Amino acid sequence: MSNNTKNKLSKTTLPTSPHLQIYRWNISSITSIMHRLTGVALYFSILIIAWFIVYYTYSFGPISEKENCECLMTEILKTLFFGAIIAIVFSLYYHFCNGIRHLFWDIGKGFELKTAKITGYLSIIFATLLTIATIITTLYLKLF
């Protein structure tokens, strides 16, 4: 190894894997990264919900700001809020399903390639179905 290469190697940072641009995605890596992403999302949503409860408790009187204004901004915010709720609900169900999959792995079950593949797809499908079911139930019961 020449001296030049040596210097280059020691100076450059270590290569990061997976190499995202040439990476072939498969179900196991998708479920793994989604588990982490949804976990982080849920952590921050729990923080927001907790501090909202604190705000609700210590604000004077109940929060009753009824805005009948049909401004564009309010509509956009409502849509964003609804989207965020759907994302959080999906994250919750997905993390729940995939977490149970992880717990089965921890007791040593479901490690076969085929089983792991099937359960990976199942956790995404179940999470999506549960999200759709929850939204339909809430809309059907005129909750929102």
Added chain:
Amino acid sequence: MKKIEIAPSTKNGFHHWLVQRISAVALIPLIIWLVLSLIEIALDPEGYLPVFFAYPLNAFMSILFFSVSLYHGSLGMRVIIEDYVTNKSKVHFYIMLVNFVSITTATAVILAILKLHLIN
């Protein structure tokens, strides 16, 4: 090439692994309770939300839920920080920050829930 330094064991990896699994198992019934009660709230937000925490079961389960989920969350955030942050002192700083935020939030929300429970 420079010899690769192996990080010394901190001797608490197994405990971390174990408590993360235990809190995950504890969260299963809590999540089911959470979803059911959120649907219950959504049925009648104006009538049910102000008195939600007056019910002993709701106060009990929500305090458990926030404690266990924030604990589980801070354990998970610690793993993610250790995996993606390369600077060692930054790793320690972010872990401490996550723990600080989690403990502060848990304390504040438990106090708020207790107040809502006792007020009604």
